[in-house]
Each structure stands twice: as C-alpha cells, then as structure tokens.
Amino acid sequence: MTKVIKTKWHILCVLAMVLIMAMTIGGCHFIPISDGGSKKGVASIIGVSQANMREEWRVALINELREETAKYEDIRIVTTDATGSAAKQIQDIDNLIGFGMDLLIISPCDEKMMGDKIKEVYDSGIPVIVMDRAVEGFDYTLYIGPDNEVIGQQAGSYIIDLLGEKGGDVVVLQGNPASVQGTERLSGFKSAIEKASGINLHEVYMGAESKDAAYDMVITARKIVEEADIIFTYSDNMALGACDALRELGLESKVMIVDCDGFKGADEGIDLVSQGRLKATVSCPIGGKEAIDYALSILNNESGVPKQVILRSNIIDKGNVEENLNRINADTVDDGRKIKVGYSQVGQESNWRLANTKSIEESAKDFNIELHMEIADQSQEKQFEAIRSFIKEGVDVIVVSPVVETGWDEVLREAKAAGIPVIMSDRNVLVENREENLTTTYLGADFVEEGRRAMRWVRDNVDAGDGDKHIMEIMGNVGASPTEERDRGFREILAENPGYDITYSAYGDFTFDGGRKVVREYLENNEWDIDIIFSQNDDMALGAIEELKAHGIKPDDDVKIISVDATTEAFEAMVRGELSCAVECNPIIGPQLMKAIRDLCSGKQMPFRIITDEKVYDQSVAEDYIRKRLY
Numbered sequence: 289m290t291k292v293i294k295t296k297w298h299i300l301c302v303l304a305m306v307l308i309m310a311m312t313i314g315g316c317h318f319i320p321i322s323d324g325g326s327k328k329g330v331a332s333i334i335g336v337s338q339a340n341m342r343e344e345w346r347v348a349l350i351n352e353l354r355e356e357t358a359k360y361e362d363i364r365i366v367t368t369d370a371t372g373s374a375a376k377q378i379q380d381i382d383n384l385i386g387f388g389m390d391l392l393i394i395s396p397c398d399e400k401m402m403g404d405k406i407k408e409v410y411d412s413g414i415p416v417i418v419m420d421r422a423v424e425g426f427d428y429t430l431y432i433g434p435d436n437e438v439i440g441q442q443a444g445s446y447i448i449d450l451l452g453e454k455g456g457d458v459v460v461l462q463g464n465p466a467s468v469q470g471t472e473r474l475s476g477f478k479s480a481i482e483k484a485s486g487i488n489l490h491e492v493y494m495g496a497e498s499k500d501a502a503y504d505m506v507i508t509a510r511k512i513v514e515e516a517d518i519i520f521t522y523s524d525n526m527a528l529g530a531c532d533a534l535r536e537l538g539l540e541s542k543v544m545i546v547d548c549d550g551f552k553g554a555d556e557g558i559d560l561v562s563q564g565r566l567k568a569t570v571s572c573p574i575g576g577k578e579a580i581d582y583a584l585s586i587l588n589n590e591s592g593v594p595k596q597v598i599l600r601s602n603i604i605d606k607g608n609v610e611e612n613l614n615r616i617n618a619d620t621v622d623d624g625r626k627i628k629v630g631y632s633q634v635g636q637e638s639n640w641r642l643a644n645t646k647s648i649e650e651s652a653k654d655f656n657i658e659l660h661m662e663i664a665d666q667s668q669e670k671q672f673e674a675i676r677s678f679i680k681e682g683v684d685v686i687v688v689s690p691v692v693e694t695g696w697d698e699v700l701r702e703a704k705a706a707g708i709p710v711i712m713s714d715r716n717v718l719v720e721n722r723e724e725n726l727t728t729t730y731l732g733a734d735f736v737e738e739g740r741r742a743m744r745w746v747r748d749n750v751d752a753g754d755g756d757k758h759i760m761e762i763m764g765n766v767g768a769s770p771t772e773e774r775d776r777g778f779r780e781i782l783a784e785n786p787g788y789d790i791t792y793s794a795y796g797d798f799t800f801d802g803g804r805k806v807v808r809e810y811l812e813n814n815e816w817d818i819d820i821i822f823s824q825n826d827d828m829a830l831g832a833i834e835e836l837k838a839h840g841i842k843p844d845d846d847v848k849i850i851s852v853d854a855t856t857e858a859f860e861a862m863v864r865g866e867l868s869c870a871v872e873c874n875p876i877i878g879p880q881l882m883k884a885i886r887d888l889c890s891g892k893q894m895p896f897r898i899i900t901d902e903k904v905y906d907q908s909v910a911e912d913y914i915r916k917r918l919y
C-alpha cells in the first residue's frame with residue numbers, strides 16, 4: 289500500500305516539478321503549490337502575456353513588472369512568453385484565465401491577430417492593459433506605450449543639430465522587414481531629416497534586428513561607413529553591434545552612433561552613452577512601473593484611470609546622462625504635502641465646461657491640492673494674466689485649458705523660467721519647438737478620434753441613398769484644438785465615404801445660442817436641404833434643435849443630428865427622439881489630473897499624453913444610460 293501511495297506521491301511530485309519547470313522555462317513565474325495554489329493569501333493575480341523574451345526591452349519590461357509587483361505582498365504576477373507566436377499567446381492567455389487572473393497585462397505579438405482575443409478578455413470583465421503596441425479600436429481598459437514616431441523624430445532632430453549647416457552622411461541600419469516599432473521610428477526619423485538640407489541617408493538592410501546582424505552589416509558596408517559621419521539605429525541591441533564593428537574597423541573616433549531605446553542595463557543605450565561609445569540615445573520608457581501603478585488603481589476600482597498613456601521619450605547624451613540616470617533610479621515618493629495649483633479655465637460656455645470645472649474643484653480637495661482657479665470667459669488675454677499671476681504667486685504647478693491652440697510660447701517660457709511646470713488639461717497647444725518642453729503633459733481626449741467616431745456613426749446609421757447626403761457642420765470656437773481636431777477626424781472618415789458631403793460649415797463657439805444662430809442664418813439664405821448635422825458639442829446641437837423646431841423641421845426625422853460631449857442634456861434629447869447620437873467627450877478628468885499633479889510633484893516623469901476613456905451613444909441605448917451619467 290505504502291509502495292503504491294509512495295509511487296503515486298512520487299509521480300505527483302515529479303508531475304509538480306515538471307509543471308513548475310515547464311511554466312518557469314516558458315517564462316511563467318509559477319506560484320509554488322505550497323502557497324495553496326493561485327489564490328490563498330493573495331488579493332489579486334496579474335497575468336502578463338509577453339510577446340517574446342528575445343528582445344532585451346521585453347525582458348526589461350518583465351523585470352520591471354516583477355520589481356514593482358514585489359512591493360505588494362498580496363499581489364502575485366504570473367508571466368508567460370509567447371515566443372513570438374500569436375497562437376501560443378492566445379493559449380497563454382487562456383491558461384492565465386484558467387489560473388484565475390484578475391487583470392491581464394499584454395504586449396501583443398501581432399496587434400492585428402491579438403485584437404479579437406484582447407476584446408474577448410475585456411468583454412469577459414477581466415481588465416486588460418495593453419502595452420507597447422496598440423490594437424485597433426478601444427476594446428481594452430488602458431493602453432500604455434511610447435510614441436515611436438516621436439522617438440524617431442527626436443533622433444532625426446538631434447542628428448540635424450549635430451551635423452549643423454554643413455550636413456553630412458548618415459548610415460541607417462534597419463531590419464528587413466523592420467518590426468512595427470522599427471517602422472514607426474524610421475518613419476519619424478525620416479520625417480524629421482527630410483526637413484533639413486545637405487544630409488544624405490544611406491539605408492542598409494539587415495536580415496534581423498539584432499546585435500550580430502548589425503555588426504555584420506557595418507563590417508560589410510565598410511566602404512560606406514568609412515565616409516559616413518553618423519550611424520543611426522533604432523534599437524539598443526543594433527547599436528551595440530554597430531559599436532563593436534566600429535571598434536573592429538578602428539572607426540570609433542571618426543563615426544558617431546545615435547540610437548533609440550536608451551535602456552539602463554549594461555551595454556545598453558544609457559550605459560553606452562556613459563562609456564562614450566554612443567553619441568546619444570532616445571530613451572523609450574518601458575512603462576512597467578506605470579502599468580503596475582494603474583493596475584492597482586483598476587483592481588481597487590479607483591476613478592481617474594485614463595484610456596491611453598503615451599510615455600515620454602528623452603534625448604540622452606553625455607551632457608545629461610547622469611541627470612537621467614538619477615531620475616530613472618530615484619524612488620519617487622509622494623510625501624502627501626499640500627500642493628498649490630493655479631488653474632486657468634477656458635470659461636463657462638457649456639454644460640460640459642461646468643461639469644469639467646466641478647470635477648476639478650472636487651478632486652482637488654480629495655488629493656490635498658490647494659486650487660486657485662481663474663475663469664477666462666474664452667479670453668486668451670485673461671488666460672495670460674492668470675498664468676502671470678500664478679507665476680507671481682509662486683504656485684507649484686500651473687494647469688491651463690487653452691481657449692485656442694496657438695500664441696502660448698511667450699507666457700509658457702515665463703513659467704519655465706520661473707521653474708513652474710505647466711500641464712495642459714482638456715485642450716492642447718501648438719508650440720514652435722517641442723524640444724523646448726514648455727509643457728509637461730497633455731491630459732484630455734483624443735478629439736480626432738471623436739470626429740472619426742461621429743462620421744463612422746453617420747456611415748453606419750444614415751444610408752447614403754442616392755449618394756448626395758448634405759451635411760451641416762457646426763464648429764466650436766475658432767482655433768481651439770477640439771474644433772480643429774474633431775473637424776479633421778470627421779473629414780478623414782468622410783473622405784472614405786463619397787455618398788456624403790459637408791455642404792455648410794460655420795462656427796457656433798460651443799454655445800447654445802451659437803448653434804441656434806448657425807441654423808437661423810442658414811435658413812435666412814437657403815431652403816432647408818440638410819440631411820445631417822454634425823455639431824461639435826451638445827450645447828450647439830441643442831440650440832440648433834430649438835431653431836429647427838421653430839421652423840417646423842423635425843429633428844432626427846427630417847435631419848439626423850450627431851453631437852459630441854454626451855452630457856445629460858444630450859441624453860435627454862436622445863430620449864425625446866430629437867438628438868440622434870452623442871459621441872462622448874469625458875469632462876470628469878479631475879481625478880486623473882490631480883493624480884498626474886501629485887505624480888509630477890513626487891518626481892515621476894510625466895507621459896507625453898494621458899487620453900481619457902470615451903464611448904458613443906445613440907437613441908438605442910439612451911434610456912439605459914441616462915441614469916448613470918456623471919455629468
């Protein structure tokens with residue numbers, strides 16, 4: 289009997305060891321059975337599905353996730369390695385679900401092939417954080433990643449400055465085909481370089497994006513390299529290969545190397561800059577810390593979790609490598625102290641704005657922030673005055689919701705000179721030179737996507753019929769980023785659908801009266817021949833509806849009306865059968881903004897952009913949602 293039991297026990301132990309070894313070898317950080325399996329003594333399990341563990345930065349991401357998770361005793365992390373196979377990644381995810389994970393962090397093998405699986409997990413109620421490569425659509429909880437186009441642009445701009453007026457020759461090492469990340473970085477790099485004169489690019493294609501392939505290519509392309517000023521590579525491991533080849537060829541002092549990634553490990557970007565082997569590297573933040581930070585917020589059902597966090601990349605060279613290393617290694621601690629914030633608010637022009645102001649004022653109290661808000665009543669001059677008063681007051685942080693996109697460089701330089709960081713909230717600005725870093729981050733919506741969503745709804749719900757549907761566009765105030773970008777997104781999808789055409793477009797300043805005026809003036813000069821109204825906010829849509837009814841034109845029957853914001857008033861109009869569709873633009877950004885302010889003041893590096901979560905509603909769902917609206 290004992291023998292049999294022994295045998296069985298023996299087999300079980302062997303099986304357990306095999307299972308542990310298999311999952312560990314497969315990159316799965318397995319929780320020892322002695323812990324009572326997955327859940328005993330653990331509040332949450334975070335499943336991590338990594339595309340592969342070949343690329344250094346992917347290993348770095350797993351390490352960063354583990355380091356961060358280790359700080360929380362009731363959180364467990366289970367990692368899997370898809371070894372570059374989408375089929376295996378799907379299987380890994382099913383295994384993680386079977387393991388009882390409470391949240392999935394995934395870096396997709398192939399964003400097209402993984403989109404459906406990610407949506408399936410998200411729709412099942414398991415929060416999903418997508419990292420590095422964004423999937424189509426928004427069927428996930430949060431995306432965290434770099435802007436690879438910007439990373440390439442930063443490298444290109446740096447090389448232009450390095451070569452100066454005389455220009456020069458640049459050898460570009462690239463995989464063939466280049467990875468998604470490589471393609472985006474190359475695109476950004478070339479878009480920057482083409483703005484300069486006198487720079488000759490020599491593109492060299494490699495069979496793989498690896499250290500050894502780069503080494504071989506530099507050796508093989510020796511004739512070109514000897515005449516070059518700079519080698520550009522878009523990853524640390526390729527840069528290391530190029531460094532070794534230049535050393536082999538005795539060209540280290542003659543040819544410089546600029547690369548992307550800027551990881552902090554031995555012989556990676558930052559280290560190679562410190563050694564003097566790289567001229568510069570453009571850092572690509574890994575995002576592991578941010579992912580765990582937000583994962584905990586999601587698991588704790590905290591408000592303020594955005595939809596996208598676009599991580600900031602920095603140019604690191606000999607002049608700032610120590611400063612960057614110190615920043616990366618500093619353990620940012622929020623000491624909870626009271627923070628003084630000066631907020632320059634656009635105005636009180638719409639219900640959206642009133643809800644936005646309320647959210648910010650209420651969140652300030654929750655986050656121990658002393659808020660000094662100045663309302664500008666849509667005047668840029670008043671915003672300048674407010675910002676200068678905040679500088680004089682010596683606040684810790686200035687936040688601006690800019691009435692228009694341009695004209696801010698001078699006053700932002702004054703804030704920078706005073707050492708006061710500026711966050712752009714709700715709307716963004718266009719500055720002359722991004723490298724001046726006049727603002728720290730942008731927190732708000734993706735207005736271009738909102739415009740696309742409005743026209744996609746039209747395409748899917750308003751039959752083009754005989755192909756000449758007339759659209760009236762009622763726009764916000766001249767020069768505001770939501771005005772420009774919603775228009776751009778709407779027209780992008782419109783261009784793909786020839787059965788529709790914007791036959792009249794006018795500004796309504798985001799106000800009720802403004803929308804009413806646009807319709808009234810149209811009717812004073814035209815017979816009504818409009819099939820669809822695209823209003824860039826609810827207030828103007830409601831004003832338009834008022835004017836239509838006054839002329840006996842039935843909203844939603846005689847003309848479909850699509851609006852942006854999705855305020856309660858818009859839902860009420862949909863329930864009344866007057867408004868056809870409302871594209872959400874979430875004003876409740878107070879919690880995200882206050883979290884960003886506290887992160888900034890605790891020394892964390894701010895992302896480039898923090899994009900809010902938004903959906904599209906129409907009459908088919910208005911009744912269900914109207915009672916849940918927060919604004």
Ligand code: GYE
Binds near residue numbers: 637825873
């Ligand atoms: O759509 C509108 C407000 O900046 C996104 O401004 C905001 C816009 C919003 O007046 O209602």
